[in-house]
Amino acid sequence: MSFCLGFLNLKRFKDGAYFYRRVNRMCSTIVTISDGQIKGKSASDERGGTYFSFQGIPYAKPPVGNLRFRDPQPLEKWTGVLDATKQRKGCFSRKFLGSGFIGREDCLILNVYTPNTKEDSSPKPVLFWIHGGGFTSGSSTTDLYGPEYLMPENVVLVTINYRLGALGFLKFDDPSLxxxxxxxxxxxxxxxxxxxxxxxxxxxxxxxxxxFGESAGGAAVQYLMLSPSSKGLFHKAILQSGSALNPWASGDPDSTKKLAKVLGLNPSNEREVLDKLQSMKVEDLFTNGVTKLKDSYSPGQLRPFCPLLDCKSCFVSKDPVDAIQSGNYHKVPMLMGCTSDEGMLIHFLTPKKHLTSETSFIPQNMKVQRGSPLYKEVAHKIKKYYLGDDLKATDFYRLFTDNYFLLGVYRSAKHHIETNDQPIYFYRFSLDTELNFLKRLLDISDPGACHVEDIAYLFKGATSPDLKPGSIEETSVRRMTKMWTDFARFGNPTPNTNTLIPTKWLPITKEKFNYLRIEKDLKMDVDLERESMEFWSKVEDDLKFKNKL
Structure with missing residues (x-):
């Protein structure tokens, strides 16, 4: 059922010679599902087409009161028509940059963007987006993840909120809790x-x-691949700048105990601790407790309240490497990669006095005892390899790109190719145009693509500039969205080559690490960052040998 209001839109042609007239339709539309009726609205995509937007649809009960920290619970049906024409806030969290908090606890909602709502039309591929933010911040809002670039590709886009930080990753050992x-x-x-x-x-x-997801969202995609609980729920996977093998993607198992101590509670009395934590105002829980736990952006330290591994009833009961090597996971076509200069963001976030700390060099999941002679030896090797005496920012970019992001994603691909019989496509994204918003925000003038900046070519954000026809920005957006949606449609990002995408993207093999260089032009290459990846491989081999002694 649709209700529409037509109006005229005048648009000037690029050469300024004349105008043309087009009728747009602003519509509200109602979709009925088993939970109830939902009212959405129409909107215009980047190329002037129409799509329908449904925002703030609940998919689980509000995780408040005695449901705080607990597994999500099935939603109850509602009466009347749910208004999904307005954007809702994300999950409660600290602001990523700056002080204070944003979001709310009642946040388990998703957004659906679709070219049409007719069930009798040909069903369209579904892209399910998981936002990043280090598992402690972020949301699905259109400030970063507007659907206007993807909608012309005739797909259905779903973006979600999920609980963050302590609200999403606190754990008690007592199963009765x-x-x-x-x-x-x-x-x-x-x-x-x-x-x-x-x-x-x-x-x-x-x-x-x-x-598909980026950063923590990319790590979450891999966790979903490895978890028995998600069997049959998806059919392809895209990991952007994140994997479960990154050092920041697994949390400190003692986070709950540390939080209890900060709040003056007895960690051994878990029921009392839970009662207290559930009764506190969420702002007080964070202000007086969570924010007092150090959340380091150093790869050498475990972070509080992030995904936990190797525990009963956990999402993933094995170390990710062991799970992949076992072959006991959901084998689907994969597309994965990193930006060229992920480490720009980490360099910005790391205080200068900590840049050359030993914990800035060795990823914690290499499991070297901190402070030991071996730890100091390995840290010295890494420092010598990456940093000169003048400690240039670009050297830190390279270090943090590799040890914080690329190494984990690269190793994931190398492990998966041994056990996954489905194609795996790898990329390196180095586009640097007016769409690269984070470098402008951080006042970084060095060339390259910072962490997060690849999403600006898939989603329209609040700061996205207008795309001028024929510009490198417009061409790159069309290329990225076409390759990503063709992968979703066919399991192959380049089923056909043409003037827009003249390069055939080859998957990696056991013998050859193929990857696509996403630049102003598309180019296939082999052996991504061969020298540095071989360096890290030798470091790991030496550690395995010395740990056996």
């Missing part, structure tokens, strides 16, 4: 189950769902 941990990852599974149940009502194909 029903807080086994990783609730934030389980939120994603609940949202994927919602997609399986309802997305056909929005024109989507539940049998062709691609999960």
């Amino acid at each position: 029903e807080v086994p941990g990783n609730a934030g990852l389980k939120d994603m599974v609940m949202a994927l189950k919602w997609v399986q149940k309802h997305i056909k009502n929005f024109g989507g194909d539940p049998n062709n769902v691609t999960i």
